[in-house]
Amino acid sequence: MTSLPPPDVRRDARRRRRRAVDVWLRRLGAGAVVFALGLAGLMLTAIIVASLPALTQTTVRVDFEIDPTLVSATDPAAGDFRAIVARGAAALFPDAPPAEASAAQRILTPAATRILRQEVLRNPDLIGRRLALAVPAAGPYDQLARDHVDRQAPETRRQLDDADIARFDRLTADGRVARSLNFGLLFNGDSRFPEVAGLAGAITGSAMALAICLAICLPIGIATAILMVEFAPRNRLTVVIEANVNNLAAVPPILYGLLGLAVFITCFGLPRSSPLVAGMVLALMTLPTVVIATSLALRRVPMAIREAGFAVGASRYQVVLHHVLPLALPGILTGAIAAISQALGEAAPLLLIGMNAFVTSVPHGVTEAATTLPTQILLWSESPQPGFVARAAAAILVLLASLVALNGIAVLLRHRAERRR
Amino acid sequence: MPGSLILSTLLFAAAAFFLGRAAARPFGTGARSRPVYHGALLALWVALPGLAVTVAWALAQPALLDRLLLAGLPAGSVDAIGTGGRALVLAQIHALAEGRALPHLDAVIVEAGARLSRWREIGRLALFATVAATLLVSFLVARTRITPRLHARAAVERALTVGLVVCASVALLTTVALLVALLRETVEFFRLVPPAEFLFGTNWDPQVAFRSDQIAGTGAFGAASVFAGTLLVAAIAMAVAVPLGLLIAIHLVEYARPGTRAWAKPALEILAGVPTVAYFFAALLAVAPAIQHAGRALGLVVSPNSALAVGLVTGIMILPLVSSLADDALRAVPQDLRQASLAVGATRAETVLHVLLPAAMPGILGGVLLALSRAVGETMIVLMAAGLVATISLDPLGTTTTVTVQIATLLAVDAPFDDPRTLAAYALGLTLFVVTFGLNLLALRLVRRASRTDAS
Amino acid sequence: MARPSLLLAASTAEPSPPTKISAQGISAWYGPIRALENVCLEIPSNRVTALIGPSGCGKTTFLRCLNRLNDTIPGARVTGTIRLDGVDIMGQYIDVAELRTRVGMVFQKPNPFPKSVFENVAYGPRIHGLAHSRAELSVIVESALRHAGLWDEVKDRLASPGTALSGGQQQRLCIARAIATQPEVLLMDEPAAALDPIATSLIEALIDDLRESYTIVVVTHSMQQAARISQHTAFLDHGRLVEVGETTEIFSTPREKQTEDYITGKIG
Numbered sequence A: 001m002t003s004l005p006p007p008d009v010r011r012d013a014r015r016r017r018r019r020a021v022d023v024w025l026r027r028l029g030a031g032a033v034v035f036a037l038g039l040a041g042l043m044l045t046a047i048i049v050a051s052l053p054a055l056t057q058t059t060v061r062v063d064f065e066i067d068p069t070l071v072s073a074t075d076p077a078a079g080d081f082r083a084i085v086a087r088g089a090a091a092l093f094p095d096a097p098p099a100e101a102s103a104a105q106r107i108l109t110p111a112a113t114r115i116l117r118q119e120v121l122r123n124p125d126l127i128g129r130r131l132a133l134a135v136p137a138a139g140p141y142d143q144l145a146r147d148h149v150d151r152q153a154p155e156t157r158r159q160l161d162d163a164d165i166a167r168f169d170r171l172t173a174d175g176r177v178a179r180s181l182n183f184g185l186l187f188n189g190d191s192r193f194p195e196v197a198g199l200a201g202a203i204t205g206s207a208m209a210l211a212i213c214l215a216i217c218l219p220i221g222i223a224t225a226i227l228m229v230e231f232a233p234r235n236r237l238t239v240v241i242e243a244n245v246n247n248l249a250a251v252p253p254i255l256y257g258l259l260g261l262a263v264f265i266t267c268f269g270l271p272r273s274s275p276l277v278a279g280m281v282l283a284l285m286t287l288p289t290v291v292i293a294t295s296l297a298l299r300r301v302p303m304a305i306r307e308a309g310f311a312v313g314a315s316r317y318q319v320v321l322h323h324v325l326p327l328a329l330p331g332i333l334t335g336a337i338a339a340i341s342q343a344l345g346e347a348a349p350l351l352l353i354g355m356n357a358f359v360t361s362v363p364h365g366v367t368e369a370a371t372t373l374p375t376q377i378l379l380w381s382e383s384p385q386p387g388f389v390a391r392a393a394a395a396i397l398v399l400l401a402s403l404v405a406l407n408g409i410a411v412l413l414r415h416r417a418e419r420r421r
Numbered sequence B: 001m002p003g004s005l006i007l008s009t010l011l012f013a014a015a016a017f018f019l020g021r022a023a024a025r026p027f028g029t030g031a032r033s034r035p036v037y038h039g040a041l042l043a044l045w046v047a048l049p050g051l052a053v054t055v056a057w058a059l060a061q062p063a064l065l066d067r068l069l070l071a072g073l074p075a076g077s078v079d080a081i082g083t084g085g086r087a088l089v090l091a092q093i094h095a096l097a098e099g100r101a102l103p104h105l106d107a108v109i110v111e112a113g114a115r116l117s118r119w120r121e122i123g124r125l126a127l128f129a130t131v132a133a134t135l136l137v138s139f140l141v142a143r144t145r146i147t148p149r150l151h152a153r154a155a156v157e158r159a160l161t162v163g164l165v166v167c168a169s170v171a172l173l174t175t176v177a178l179l180v181a182l183l184r185e186t187v188e189f190f191r192l193v194p195p196a197e198f199l200f201g202t203n204w205d206p207q208v209a210f211r212s213d214q215i216a217g218t219g220a221f222g223a224a225s226v227f228a229g230t231l232l233v234a235a236i237a238m239a240v241a242v243p244l245g246l247l248i249a250i251h252l253v254e255y256a257r258p259g260t261r262a263w264a265k266p267a268l269e270i271l272a273g274v275p276t277v278a279y280f281f282a283a284l285l286a287v288a289p290a291i292q293h294a295g296r297a298l299g300l301v302v303s304p305n306s307a308l309a310v311g312l313v314t315g316i317m318i319l320p321l322v323s324s325l326a327d328d329a330l331r332a333v334p335q336d337l338r339q340a341s342l343a344v345g346a347t348r349a350e351t352v353l354h355v356l357l358p359a360a361m362p363g364i365l366g367g368v369l370l371a372l373s374r375a376v377g378e379t380m381i382v383l384m385a386a387g388l389v390a391t392i393s394l395d396p397l398g399t400t401t402t403v404t405v406q407i408a409t410l411l412a413v414d415a416p417f418d419d420p421r422t423l424a425a426y427a428l429g430l431t432l433f434v435v436t437f438g439l440n441l442l443a444l445r446l447v448r449r450a451s452r453t454d455a456s
Numbered sequence C: 001m002a003r004p005s006l007l008l009a010a011s012t013a014e015p016s017p018p019t020k021i022s023a024q025g026i027s028a029w030y031g032p033i034r035a036l037e038n039v040c041l042e043i044p045s046n047r048v049t050a051l052i053g054p055s056g057c058g059k060t061t062f063l064r065c066l067n068r069l070n071d072t073i074p075g076a077r078v079t080g081t082i083r084l085d086g087v088d089i090m091g092q093y094i095d096v097a098e099l100r101t102r103v104g105m106v107f108q109k110p111n112p113f114p115k116s117v118f119e120n121v122a123y124g125p126r127i128h129g130l131a132h133s134r135a136e137l138s139v140i141v142e143s144a145l146r147h148a149g150l151w152d153e154v155k156d157r158l159a160s161p162g163t164a165l166s167g168g169q170q171q172r173l174c175i176a177r178a179i180a181t182q183p184e185v186l187l188m189d190e191p192a193a194a195l196d197p198i199a200t201s202l203i204e205a206l207i208d209d210l211r212e213s214y215t216i217v218v219v220t221h222s223m224q225q226a227a228r229i230s231q232h233t234a235f236l237d238h239g240r241l242v243e244v245g246e247t248t249e250i251f252s253t254p255r256e257k258q259t260e261d262y263i264t265g266k267i268g
């Protein structure tokens, strides 16, 4: 009876080394997962922290005398609101010399005139009365109210001199300064002044572009996939279309912008910066996504289902419409989700067709100039004023929230479609 | 006007559907198709000619009226204004016809404006009458063909097939239009700047070319430095994404507990769906300053928007793509291969490194190439490095520029379409297209080969 | 609109010809693979014809030629002529949907639609407009389910999904679905292959009942089954028709050595 040779020291060391490699590979992998997700988490945290200042807004309560001699009840739109704002601002410091009136007015956002005007036009009964309105403070004062201004720094290195600061402190002592939730971020249009700039225009523009995009890419994409999978599975045309779609799926998005600029704007003469063109460009960009997802879903439907339909004398269209499409619906919805995410978040092609224009009004039609959420984020993040960076961060949160909401709806739909089978 | 006509045509077609269906009801089971198909066919027969007439008319009328207007003007009245007079006169006439008042106009032109608005009114009525007649005639003719013997279903389905083919051709047309647009402008561009200059020149300063007498041959459009910047950023991105992505894939496929995998995988998928502007902003806000601080601590001078920061964030962005494709490739390796390796006493690490990775290599390589193509084509992140000056420099700490950035900045100004800067953007676009197309072709071939060997 | 209608042709043909389907020189390919070679077979009216032969000999392929279901397989090709009541059904201009309404089929693996029991049976009559009201449709569905011997088992669960039935019930549901469109011919591809013995005997009894109203072609690999249920038997091997005749003759006195070997279990 032979016994096993005694454990070799060298072999033992070797085994230990092999074990160590195994352990290290495992640790490295876990580290990579933690690193990637952690970094993403850090980025998200940085964005959230950066957005916090934009979620609230410093306001100053001002009493405006709507003087009937300045604003006539017959034609309030032609009223001299600038003068009313100037008087209201001056009244904040009744004992100050008139020379300081303009300094007092600088505490208020330059958009105060427009805000007051809208308020009065909406409610003409105010004419002849006194209106107490919380007006957003101008950018530098907003920073001051948040203690972002170093009061100890030499006056020349600050935007506000000591007199400005003293004035604002007095307003604070008067109880006129408040901080409130910044609903303007969602309901205002864009503006040169961060304190009144909002996303209403960008949200509307994105919604219009997305609607147009889906209205084009879903039917066309689904039809393409149906032709490929159900009607001409081995046809030469199908092979060409399929290869072509696969390559289109990987074309850099910015090239779709070049295409849109050359074809839709220069050749067809459609209006620049319009949600219409944006939607069409995004539709071409997301088309491959829809085609690929749909054809995958169609191919996954068992052949036996189709044969059962054929055997009772259903035509190909009847088989597709009555049996195959309902079964493929969850997969098609997955494709739609991907298309929505892509279309809503992509900015590169939109830059080239002018969706990063400065537009203050909310678009009322698909041919009017507008921005979209991602291009608005770019616009704001490149602005030097500190208020805009916070707003860009908040806009990213709005974009992420709408992506989550739309995805949620699509997932819910998919869930229902899956349960129905 | 055409809008409301199209709407009424569709309404009429809807009515035709119900009439056709009602007409086919009495046929009973003797008919070849069910009544719905008779209705649908009747609606098609009515709607198609109606829409065709409306669209053709809307397209033809303006040009026709313009020609008539010019012919109606007294001889010499247009040529007297000089070159471009034709377009100017027409514009004036159109403005008049639309009711805008223009001062200092020739009586002839004022009269032509009145004539145009009169003609337009006539055209509107005529179009309305024609469409109404077309609808009525096609309805009456088509109605006589609704018989039990009519194979309405087959006819409707043939029409549907035509619709499907039209839809499918959109994808093809997109490619064709993309190529034509890129090629046409590029050819135009190469008339101003020789291709060799563009591809190998190192002096990229497109703003110089704006001054009129310096357009050609000054070397302002030498894109080699732009290409170098793109490659630098892509290389840094790949250096981040490939090792991390592979490690993540290996970990999730081979090591992670099902519980870990259950949340890590969806988390990575969510990361893949985050819009690039979010990464861009985070890069601008946090990553670039962090790298700058770190560099300063080490005594290095780091530019605020360094190629390192740009490449790093691009790498993080394409990381989910690499890890999910590598994940797929690893999981496609047959289970028995894995078990064979474990059965001879290999550790899991040895199994992964010596058996699984080689077997999955084509798929992984394909994924890496796809990710590289993404990195090269990515615009947003690198917009932060929008330095307009490009110099050949492989210093990862310096500012850099890339193809996509240059396209975006060249077109950011609303320049006329034949401006050399616009044309240069298209030339860069074509280069980008060719490179990414090649990468994708290669990647798809590799991925497909990988999936074929699994199947066999 | 000069295309011949199968439905109209049927009504003008001779009353109950002895041959329902006549297949002449049928060859079939799947890409480069040849599955059938010059098969000629007459299928008599209102009788059960059994197709037997070793696995892979082309029985399914031949069956699927009779309702042109091979058209749906990419790369499949069939040549030869097949006449149904004297009308060629191989032509390019035949509406295959119409053909399949007249030639129903039951598959080897039960393949109910992922819909309710009622919808499964109602689908055919609905797309062919056989019912003009919900009540009429219910009558058709009930009679088809009764014919298929399934009514008593499912009458209380018409709304539950067809895929939730047992294998034997699913197969009878598929038979009910096939006969709900009132076809003239019923093709059955190993209808009992996936079933247990009890379900098999139910299906066999059903086939015997259905013979009165339908011409039935049934593929089977079980000799006993062929002997039990068919009056006519065709033996295929390697894509060729080896022998065809009365079932009793084929099983008692086969003319070909090949057939005898197969029947006695020497091959296959």
Ligand SMILES: Nc1ncnc2c1ncn2[C@@H]1O[C@H](COP(=O)(O)OP(=O)(O)O)[C@@H](O)[C@H]1O
Residues within 6 Å of the ligand: C030, C033, C034, C035, C053, C054, C055, C056, C057, C058, C059, C060, C061, C062, C073
């Ligand atoms: N869809 C198909 N693609 C390729 N070959 C097929 C296909 N279906 C059947 N075949 C081949 O055709 C031959 C006949 O098959 P089939 O008719 O199914 O035989 P059976 O039903 O008698 O078992 C077999 O060799 C089979 O491999």
Ligand SMILES: [Mg+2]
Residues within 6 Å of the ligand: C059, C060
């Ligand atoms: Mg078979």
